[in-house]
Amino acid sequence: LEQDGVQVIYTASLSSEHGEETIGSELEELKKRDLHIIVADLAEQLALRVLCAAFQHGLYGADFVWILPSFQSSPDGSVRAQWWRTKKTTTASLMPNCSEAQLLHVLEGHFALEHVRIRPYSNDARLVSGKTVRQVLREFRQVCAERDSRHECRDELAHSAYAYDGIWALGLALNRTLAAEEQRSDSDFRRRAHRLVEAMRDTDFQGLSGRVRFDDSGERLGIVQILQWSNGSYSALGYHDSAEEQFYLRKSAHWTPPLDSTLVHRRRQHVSATLSIAMCSLALAGICLALGFFVVNVKYRNHRFIKMSSPNMNNLIICGSLCAYLSVFLLSIDTRLVNERTFERICYAKAWILCTGFTLAFGSMFSKTWRVHSIFTVTLLFVQFDAVGPSPQNIRRDKKAIRDSKLYLIVAALLAVDGAVLLSWTLVSPFRMAISEQGKFLEKNWLIVPEFERCESAHSLTFQVVFFLFKGMLMVVELWQAPRGTEHHRLRKGMMKSMVGTGGAGSGGRSGGGCRHTQLPIGDSKLSTSTAPAAVGAGAYTPSKASPLCRQLSLLSAQELCRRSAALETDNLRLHQSLISKSTELWDLLERVRLLTVKLREMEIARRNSSKKLLMAAGNASKPSPKALCVVKLDAHGGTDGESLARRCSARILSTVAHQ
Secondary structure (H helix, E strand, O other), X not given: OOOOOOOOOOOOOOOOOOOHHHHHHHHHHHHHOOOOEEEOOOOHHXXXXXXXXXXXXXXOOOOOEEEEEOOOEOOOOOEOOOOOOOOHHHHHHHOOOOOHHHHHHXXXXXXXXXXXXXXXXXXXXXXXXXXXXXXXXXXXXXXXXXXXXXXXXXOOHHHHHHHHHHHHHHHHHHHHHHHHHOOOOOOOHHHHHHHHHHHHHOOOEEEOOEEEOEOOOOOEOOEEEEEEXXXXXXXXXXXXXXXXXXXXXXXXXXXXXXXXXXXXXXXXXXXXXXXXXHHHHHHHHHHHHHHHHHHHHHHOOOOHHHHHOOHHHHHHHHHHHHHHHHHHHHXXXXXXXXXXXXXXXXXXXXXXXXXXXXXXXXXHHHHHHHHHHHHOOOOOOOOOEOOOOEOHHHOOOOOOOOOHHHHHHHHHHHHHHHHHHXXXXXXXXXXXEEEEEOOOEEEOOEEEEEEEEEEEOOOHHHHHHHHHHHHHHHXXXXXXXXXXXXXXXXXXXXXXXXXXXXXXXXXXXXXXOOOOOEEEEOOXXXXXXXXXXXXXXXXXXXXXXXXXXXXXXXXXXHHHHHHHHHHHHHHHHHHHHHHHHHXXXXXHHHHHHHHHHHHHHHHXXXXXXXXXXXXXXXXXOOOOOXXXXXXXXXXXXXXXXXXXXXXXXXXXXXXXXXXX
């Protein structure tokens, strides 16, 4: 087999003495080795046991081929169509674990090999006796009928064709040996036997069972018939003539052979072209939209609403969005478009561009939120009380002025952190293209292994965790800042964490004197008060002359101060809303003033143009020039203001022209 290119993977030796456990273990080994073509040269009873065990292990069906000896021909020449059927007791002992139907499932499609007794072709060819095959068979039937009428004469009876050819082979060998003995005087029996064997080995003639030849080992080279079991019976598929070295296959044989083993097909999976085009189209639309926003942001950067939204930071957000959209195109590139080396370079580009885009967009939004949070957070709240109670007009806030340059520094710091992590990633654990397997499945005799291309590095998980922690903390801080920018929550938290001050009336106050300034931290268990002398009229203030109101305020409890602080908070909110509405009205008034200025400028230009036209018309008239009249009159009023004279001159010119 190996000389003919057939690889023998596994060889097992079984006998009738082995039990079911041994047979099952051998079949399990065949299954583990993924063998689909099994040649079993077994005796009939042992073959039945092996086939039953094969059913238990699933070694049957269209994906498996069993090649067995032919058990249908008995030694007397009869044919047993159902050779597996024996006595009931024997059947029960041989096949205790499977039924006849299960055995037929295993036998379906198997092949059987047997030597042919009568040559199946070239029946009209002349044999060594000078007769044809038909003539010899006719004589055989005639002799069989004359000598023994009790038995049915068959052409295949008891290997009669082989006996016929054997006698002819022996006779031809003896003829050669005797012809050689006549020329020699050697009477040694061994030498004669050796010469007889050599003569038999050189025998070559057309016999009843086919061409008669022997190989170097003395084995007969005959014709092997190939049978296949299908639908409960055997059918001949072809013949193999070892003497002629030919293989005959019937044209009527229609059979698809299975694979000798499960073949592995690695199927490279890629993103479909339709999905890639759709996502790239959406990314391109996003890029166009971002560029449109950029143009609007630059063109109307001095508009009130755009100016209040930090146009410079908006540009950074747009740049980050463009980077994110660009990464979509990079993610759609695979080895169908580029080679592996270029794919590895694209791995770096995807990581850097996507990370930079996220940092630019989110970092800019983070810095803007931080500025709003810082501006609208109350740092200190100074409250001055009088005899009546707290006054909303005495509330003052200290706000931080944060310029765009500081926001740029925040974004630059975030980019620096990303750059450091990405650079370390590149140096410590470079990217490479990896093929990952996922979801193996069987398809007939093929094992389909889907493969996916991806970028991989040795320590990618570590660097991803670093990125997730860093970005996650930024998001948590962003979520913490966002609600604190709302007005109600901001004022409440700012009031509870601020310093509250109380003060008496200054010079001219109703109490005539008192504490100038008192700071009380809300929420502390200890109330620390500090008083400073306040001037009353021209006299100096002494602590012993502290007003009753100052002493009363200094002894206020924390609950009372909180209550008054809440009242101040409500008033402060109302004033803030009023300030916002007044600011809006002021902006509207300024816009109206600007429009009026434009209209006045247009009217002035129109007036000047009309004056020039009237002067030109007056100069062409026959009467004295209005300008000359105006000059004469102006000279008469030499001591008058120039602007008023110009107005009078224009009026005089208009009246003169109208009169003309």
